[in-house]
Amino acid sequence: MNSRRLAALTGFLLIGALLTGCADDGGPAPAPSQHPTSAADGTGATPAPSADQLTCESLISDGTVAALTDAGWTAEPREFVVGGVELPQGLLCFWADFTVPSDHGQMYGWSPLSAADAERAQAGLEEEGWRIEEGTAGVYVTEDPQYAMSTDEDGYGMTYLFGDGWVKVADTKQGLLLVEGRE
Template sequence: MKTRIMSATAGVVLLIAALTACAAPEASPATPTPDRVTPSPVATPEPAASTAPEPPAEELTCESMISAGTVTALTDAGWTAQSKEFVVGGVELTEGLLCFWADYSVGSDHGQLYGWSPTTSEEAADAQAGLLAEGWKREDDAAGVYFTEDPQYSMGTDADGYGMTYLFGDGWVKFADTRQGLILVEWTG
């Protein structure tokens, strides 16, 4: 009987030894130990310069011109935009866009206007001269040159009494139906 117990014990020990040898290897330590050598990184060559053209920048649209929050608020209210020619002081800015946002499912004159266009120095000078000739008021500011319609002819004004307003910057002009509304025109070209 003693021989049977010893044989059974030896069998269990051999089984444990065999299972341990077949077990998964130990996880490698986070930092190398002196008996393990971590291979040094191999330098990868820099990719060659691509000759493929870059994708075009986002297109100027009624939705991309103004802030995403404004687009969401207007569309949630059931409003959509219609684009119009952007004419400033008698100068048509063909690369620009004027958008009239409204609920076109009902007959109403209630809506909001936003516009943006790149300008050359000649276009800006001609447009500003045209606005002055039409009676618009000019104000110079650190942000640029503002032209605002005469408030007595305005269909609506902001809290500061400004109605439709153009802001001329360096190579661009933007427009909103109030001066405060200009902040919503985020397009930079």
């Protein structure tokens, strides 16, 4: 699936009501899930999962999974392509109630990637009209808000965050906060 088709598909995924209920209800964001720490390295840090450990449920916090499943939603993994770069080691998940026709859902994804692939992916997105911003967490690449079907309170639609050796994506920049434990 090319990036334009992915952007169009995600344009139909409205994050508003559920994301507001999950992370922006005026209270604190959902707490990150507690994963076992690595005893081998003695740092107490949560080890990054291998590709075979990554699931739609482990990609986001336990609280977010609970809120989505309580709403009757399930996850379906999809092909993960960013700016024309295929990311077969990553995972892109669409959460929705797939038992009824609807344009309501949420999307979350994470993948490892090399610096060269990150550069190619960012260039591909920029060629398609996406906007690039430097931030303290990494490089944000977001769709032009005039074409976004759904935006967060700051006006961001579907957004990728490129870090050191990884990329994550959500329906909105605010939604990136729900993709946890992979940096």
